[in-house]
Amino acid sequence: MKKFLALIAMAVFSASAVAHGPTPQKVDDRIVIKAEPAKVWAMVKDFGKAEAWMPNVANTTTEKKGAETLRTLTLKSGGKLVERVKDVDDADMKIKFEFVSGGPVANYSPYISVSPGPNAGESSVRYFHRFYRFYPNNPPIPEGQDDASAVKFVKDTYTPALESLKKVIENSK
Amino acid sequence: MHFHRRLLPIILLVTSSLLNACTQQSVTLAYISNQGDNTISVIDTKQQKVIDTIPVDKAPVGIAGSATLQRVFVTNVDSQNISVIDTNSNKVIHAIPVEGSAVGIAMAPNDKTLYVADWYSNRVLAINPKTYAILNQATVEQAPAGIVVSPDSLRLYVAARDSNEIVVLSTNDLNIQYRIPVGEHPFGIHVSADGNTLYSVNVYANTVSIIDTQSWEQTVINVGDHPYCAVASPDNKTLYVTNTLDESVSIVDLASQKVTATIDVGETPEGISYDAINHRVLVANWGENNVSVIDATTNKMINRITVGDKPRAFGQFILNKK
Numbered sequence: 001m002k003k004f005l006a007l008i009a010m011a012v013f014s015a016s017a018v019a020h021g022p023t024p025q026k027v028d029d030r031i032v033i034k035a036e037p038a039k040v041w042a043m044v045k046d047f048g049k050a051e052a053w054m055p056n057v058a059n060t061t062t063e064k065k066g067a068e069t070l071r072t073l074t075l076k077s078g079g080k081l082v083e084r085v086k087d088v089d090d091a092d093m094k095i096k097f098e099f100v101s102g103g104p105v106a107n108y109s110p111y112i113s114v115s116p117g118p119n120a121g122e123s124s125v126r127y128f129h130r131f132y133r134f135y136p137n138n139p140p141i142p143e144g145q146d147d148a149s150a151v152k153f154v155k156d157t158y159t160p161a162l163e164s165l166k167k168v169i170e171n172s173k
Numbered sequence: 174m175h176f177h178r179r180l181l182p183i184i185l186l187v188t189s190s191l192l193n194a195c196t197q198q199s200v201t202l203a204y205i206s207n208q209g210d211n212t213i214s215v216i217d218t219k220q221q222k223v224i225d226t227i228p229v230d231k232a233p234v235g236i237a238g239s240a241t242l243q244r245v246f247v248t249n250v251d252s253q254n255i256s257v258i259d260t261n262s263n264k265v266i267h268a269i270p271v272e273g274s275a276v277g278i279a280m281a282p283n284d285k286t287l288y289v290a291d292w293y294s295n296r297v298l299a300i301n302p303k304t305y306a307i308l309n310q311a312t313v314e315q316a317p318a319g320i321v322v323s324p325d326s327l328r329l330y331v332a333a334r335d336s337n338e339i340v341v342l343s344t345n346d347l348n349i350q351y352r353i354p355v356g357e358h359p360f361g362i363h364v365s366a367d368g369n370t371l372y373s374v375n376v377y378a379n380t381v382s383i384i385d386t387q388s389w390e391q392t393v394i395n396v397g398d399h400p401y402c403a404v405a406s407p408d409n410k411t412l413y414v415t416n417t418l419d420e421s422v423s424i425v426d427l428a429s430q431k432v433t434a435t436i437d438v439g440e441t442p443e444g445i446s447y448d449a450i451n452h453r454v455l456v457a458n459w460g461e462n463n464v465s466v467i468d469a470t471t472n473k474m475i476n477r478i479t480v481g482d483k484p485r486a487f488g489q490f491i492l493n494k495k
Contacts, residue, residue: 022250022274022292023208023232026460026483028440087398096398096418109399109418128460130417130441137293138253138274 024107025147027129027154031162032122035169040123041093041114043169047071047085055164056157070100081157103153104134104145110158127162129154200494201450202260204245205457205464206233207481213247213256214464214480215263218448218455218491221466221476225263229256235278235289236444236490242284242302245492248275255289257305260494269305271298277319278488281344283326290317290331297331299347311347313340319362319374319402319487323386330371332359339373339384353389355382361402361445361487365409370427372403372412381414383430392430396423402487404447404454406469413454413467415442422456422465424472436474438465444486450493457486 033040043053050060050073062071062085069085081102086109088095093115099108108131115124131154135145202224203216211233215225230252238245238260245258248271255275257267277290280302287302290313297317299309316335322328322344329342333352337359341351356375363372364386373382376399383392397416405412405427412425415438422442424434440460447454447469454467458477462484466476 022234022276024459024483026209028460111418128440130460 023132023147025129025131025133025151025154027127027151027159029127029129029159029162031125031166032118033125033166033169034122036121037093037114037116037123040125040165040169041090043165044093044112044114044125045088045090045095047088047095047097053165053168054158054161056160073102075157099131103150103157105131105150105153106134106136107132108154125162125165127158129158199450201448202492202494203446203448203455203464203486204236204238204247204258204490204492205444205480205484205486206236206247206490207462207483208232208234208459208485209462209482211249212481213245213258214484216455216464216478216480218453218466219451221478223478223480226481227258227263227265229258229265230254230268234276234485234487236486236488237278237280237287238489238492239280239284239302240492240495243495244302246278246280246287246302248278248289250274250276255300260492267305269300276487277317277331279320279322279329280489281322281326282324285326286322286344288320288322288329290320292316292318292334297329297342297347299344309347311342311349313342313349318360321362321364321371321489323364324366324368328386330362330364332362332373334358334360337375339371339382351389353384353391355384355391356380356393361400361415363403363405365405366407367409370405370409372405374400374403374414376400376417381412381425383412383427394425394430394432396425396432397421397435401443402445404445406447407449411469411472413445413447413456415445415456417441417443417459420458420460422454422467434472436467436472438467438474439463439477444484444488444490446486446489446491448491455486455491457484457490459483459485 048062051057073081082100084098086096094113096111110129133150201218205214213227230249232251235248247256255269273291273294287300318334319332331340339353355373356378358377359373361374371384397419399418403414414423426433439458444457452469456465463477
């Protein structure tokens, strides 16, 4: 039954690119890693191997659709998240995604950036998420589609990733 | 001439209050809506610092003001109302209920009418800014977002976000005169000081449409990722466009209609207004809780001013206080 519900949720929560609610939400995760930026960036930009550092991802598949690149993160919990890879910028060490489906969010374009510092031999990583709740209209808002549900989904799914990235990189000498 | 010793302090006092009155006349204030903490940060743009923080209702987004009426109006989208701020006291003196989702808001330059766009109900309302009476309303499809009034107060321009058009209404009767197709997902909208040029910022197309308001001829230029809002310098030589997903502002030379520079501002820049007194451009950085100050003579960022949580500042948010 649980799996069945998860499938329904996935079918329903296919992010619409057009309509969205009036109040954007933000999750702005940052961490400092004791490693050279080039090393951190090499792992972050390798978007087809998210399971290497995202602790709740079981595996990643990528697919080219014309000029677009899509990746699907299969979660250990069984869900699937589809993201479009918008841009991989080696000069700025920044990768941009656009969320396609898999969670109660809309108009969601996260990015990850790596920059040197604060000290020599360290990297600052930022995982920035701007998104809207899934339900685009005025109250009453259906259960699970409000601002709080959207924030919870993003935090539960992505916030553990930076801690894990730090551990994986600092432990791989 | 010989002043009596007792009169001298009085004369000095009078002179000093006259001077104060003169200084006050030149105060330029930016009213920044902080959607995350339900406040307005008031910035003295010359001093470049926050001088007041005004609590409003839930999720303030749109801003419009009138120096003559000494009022600023704020759309609170989650409270379904508009806060009226007295700019002398910087206190909320009234809330105008607006059912639906009021976001875009604009004051007619003649100070007679306030216009509000309700994007879920596909309507635009005309409100008397003194009595708060709703004077008229019109259906404008689909999802009216940014709105602006022509300098002669005769036309209202509305970005119809979900139908990819600019809708032109007559302010007399709110009848629709024209529908101008633009790029995908127009949001911010701006009109030049002479009224001859309209700018539509097309979010999903990553473009700005430069539209002649007589012939409706249009030039489309590419800007950064997910642009949101634009403002032109008062001489209409330069256009400034916020690119929300590039953390930057595109600077467009309007004679050649080319992007001549892109400057880094802060995270997720949204609302943008021009301070004509100090020749600066102010940009609300939603993702970084600050306002970038750009020197419009050098087009360099000169400062960042910390404001409240998730600033939007959607609309013409700078007031030259009289």
